Amino acid sequence: ENLKAIGVKISLDDYGVGQTSLGRLKMLPIDELKLDKCFILKLDESQKDQFIVQSSITLGHQLGFSVVAEGVETVGTLALLKQMQCDHAQGYYLSRPLKADQLELWLEEYDGVH
Numbered sequence: 001e002n003l004k005a006i007g008v009k010i011s012l013d014d015y016g017v018g019q020t021s022l023g024r025l026k027m028l029p030i031d032e033l034k035l036d037k038c039f040i041l042k043l044d045e046s047q048k049d050q051f052i053v054q055s056s057i058t059l060g061h062q063l064g065f066s067v068v069a070e071g072v073e074t075v076g077t078l079a080l081l082k083q084m085q086c087d088h089a090q091g092y093y094l095s096r097p098l099k100a101d102q103l104e105l106w107l108e109e110y111d112g113v114h
Helices: 046-062 075-083 102-114
Strands: 011-017 032-035 066-070 086-088
Touching: 046 066, 046 075, 046 102
Parallel strands: 011 032, 032 066, 066 086
Antiparallel strands: none
């Protein structure tokens, strides 16, 4: 709560696995859900993963959170996430991890493409 009071945004990482239960969503002062990559890696192949991801995005939005999908590795997965109205995506399809100076160049190139 103190961090939020000074403007820090808080993400719940690896949502859907481990200790990230539904009950915690209403108790934790979070701003964003990061969907675990185990649901994203084969999203374009698995209808079950699609159901889980779509319902998680909807729930996150209904609770006022933005939603990030981790592990985006194909254009098909990215297209599904756009269709599901996922707010943000991260993964090797978009870019490998970059140093700050490389990030600036990537952002300039990416902005002109998409």
